[in-house]
Amino acid sequence: MSSRKRVFDLLRTINVAACQCPAHSHRGNFQVTNATPTKDYAFEIKCSTVRYGLGVTKEVGMDLVNLGAKHVCVMTDPNVVSLNPTKAVLDSLTKNGINYKVYDNVRVEPTDTSFKDAIEFAKAGDFDSFIAVGGGSVMDTCKAANLYSCDPDAEFLDYVNMPVGKGKQVTVPLKPLIAIPTTSGTGSETTGMSIFDYEEIHAKTGIANSALRPLLALIDPLHTLTVPKNVAIYSGFDIFCHALESFTAIPYSERGPAPTNPALRPVYQGSNPISDVWARFCLQTLAKYFERSVNNADDIEARSSMHLAATMAGVGIGNAGVHLCHGLAYPIAGNVKKFVPNDYGKDPIIPHGLAVVMTAPAVFRFTAQSDPDKHLEAANLLGFDIANRKQEDAGKVLADAILNYMEKMNIDNGLSSLGYTDADIPKLVKGALPQHRLLQLTPVSQTEEDLHNLFEDSLTIY
Ligand SMILES: NC(=O)c1ccc[n+]([C@@H]2O[C@H](COP(=O)([O-])OP(=O)(O)OC[C@H]3O[C@@H](n4cnc5c(N)ncnc54)[C@H](O)[C@@H]3O)[C@@H](O)[C@H]2O)c1
Numbered sequence: 001m002s003s004r005k006r007v008f009d010l011l012r013t014i015n016v017a018a019c020q021c022p023a024h025s026h027r028g029n030f031q032v033t034n035a036t037p038t039k040d041y042a043f044e045i046k047c048s049t050v051r052y053g054l055g056v057t058k059e060v061g062m063d064l065v066n067l068g069a070k071h072v073c074v075m076t077d078p079n080v081v082s083l084n085p086t087k088a089v090l091d092s093l094t095k096n097g098i099n100y101k102v103y104d105n106v107r108v109e110p111t112d113t114s115f116k117d118a119i120e121f122a123k124a125g126d127f128d129s130f131i132a133v134g135g136g137s138v139m140d141t142c143k144a145a146n147l148y149s150c151d152p153d154a155e156f157l158d159y160v161n162m163p164v165g166k167g168k169q170v171t172v173p174l175k176p177l178i179a180i181p182t183t184s185g186t187g188s189e190t191t192g193m194s195i196f197d198y199e200e201i202h203a204k205t206g207i208a209n210s211a212l213r214p215l216l217a218l219i220d221p222l223h224t225l226t227v228p229k230n231v232a233i234y235s236g237f238d239i240f241c242h243a244l245e246s247f248t249a250i251p252y253s254e255r256g257p258a259p260t261n262p263a264l265r266p267v268y269q270g271s272n273p274i275s276d277v278w279a280r281f282c283l284q285t286l287a288k289y290f291e292r293s294v295n296n297a298d299d300i301e302a303r304s305s306m307h308l309a310a311t312m313a314g315v316g317i318g319n320a321g322v323h324l325c326h327g328l329a330y331p332i333a334g335n336v337k338k339f340v341p342n343d344y345g346k347d348p349i350i351p352h353g354l355a356v357v358m359t360a361p362a363v364f365r366f367t368a369q370s371d372p373d374k375h376l377e378a379a380n381l382l383g384f385d386i387a388n389r390k391q392e393d394a395g396k397v398l399a400d401a402i403l404n405y406m407e408k409m410n411i412d413n414g415l416s417s418l419g420y421t422d423a424d425i426p427k428l429v430k431g432a433l434p435q436h437r438l439l440q441l442t443p444v445s446q447t448e449e450d451l452h453n454l455f456e457d458s459l460t461i462y
């Protein structure tokens with residue numbers, strides 16, 4: 001203990017005496033001030049191997065040969081199965097003599113029912129490896145199929161996050177999974193998270209365990225060229241909120257207690273100096289390329305940059321976590337009424353990125369008090385002048401910056417335009433309350449009334 005205390009004292013001294021130049025004076029370089037036994041004192045960064053490059057998908061067959069794979073499950077959705085990304089994967093497998101079976105029945109915005117269908121396919125196939133080619137819906141479904149086919153006796157809720165499920169630790173070895181994202185948004189290719197809509201409670205929940213993380217992520221910007229406009233907008237706002245939420249999440253040293261075993265340190269650990277690097281990169285990339293990538297599908301520079309930013313934000317959220325925008329989004333998506341967006345098929349659906357960004361202006365007005373400087377910095381990184389802006393205005397400054405992006409991308413005017421009214425708010429609050437992992441990472445603690453007010457403030461946003 002005494003040597004640990006000496007290390008903390010030393011880090012504190014270094015922090016106080018830290019260089020004040022812009023390159024080295026990041027706030028919270030060493031967040032040790034509150035590191036007591038009841039709080040965590042460490043964070044770790046885990047990430048899939050990431051390989052990025054135009055056309056890199058053609059290497060996947062060789063990767064599987066290198067892994068000794070003989071019988072591969074390729075998962076995708078009914079739309080992506082007929083597009084170039086799947087063709088590139090299957091060509092590479094054929095060229096390298098790899099046996100495979102395709103499952104193309106992934107549901108966009110998956111549910112427990114659709115997860116179970118994919119799990120049955122994986123169990124029956126007895127595969128030795130998995131490839132997920134598609135957006136977050138496909139990658140998340142494939143992670144679950146891998147997990148439950150490796151533990152065939154597990155009940156579905158065993159691994160689902162508490163309090164909805166039992167939050168069981170993963171001790172069985174999983175098969176190698178190679179993720180090939182075809183949208184620029186979720187970052188699921190680098191995370192240990194698998195999200196689904198649990199129909200019984202009309203809200204999303206998931207499985208969060210680093211064992212689910214893909215072995216390899218192939219980030220191929222060529223796949224983004226067919227992404228339709230609305231998918232580019234909504235998945236772009238997913239990156240946007242990943243970066244903002246991981247940047248402003250409670251610092252890792254404020255979360256606790258420290259685990260009794262490092263294997264029990266949660267996937268979502270709170271903001272930290274390393275995830276802040278990813279968040280800053282993403283916010284700057286969004287400022288430069290988000291609009292361009294939406295307005296011109298052939299702008300390969302913009303689309304490639306957004307694709308890389310999605311992965312970077314994934315590394316950030318995969319370790320720091322997200323908070324209130326995501327926590328409130330899960331019941332917003334789960335209680336969808338009649339909203340049918342363009343480019344997502346014919347069923348009513350509130351795409352993830354849209355559900356997440358709807359409450360973002362209200363959320364950041366609410367959280368700014370926790371760290372006004374960081375909220376102002378975020379607005380600045382998104383391209384807004386913060387000279388002479390006071391700390392007490394930080395929430396408004398960041399909310400206005402977000403609203404500016406939302407307006408430019410023609411995002412509907414709040415939850416009321418998605419079909420919600422005042423009368424729905426208690427139901428939305430009820431769906432948000434079980435999102436413990438996310439609510440606890442929010443840098444300001446919230447009462448039920450606060451959640452109610454945040455939904456109310458988001459009914460009309462402009
Ligand atoms: N696991 C995580 O870390 C994580 C993080 C954020 C979100 N999510 C989850 O991911 C899901 C959303 O994923 P998403 O936003 O990537 O979209 P998606 O996978 O739901 O796909 C959206 C639509 O885009 C189409 N599409 C995908 N790639 C395309 C391409 N290259 N060209 C043309 N069309 C294409 C799909 O067929 C679908 O119709 C949600 O369920 C969300 O909860 C997971």
Ligand SMILES: [Fe+2]
Nearest residue numbers: 186238242356
């Ligand atoms: Fe997200």
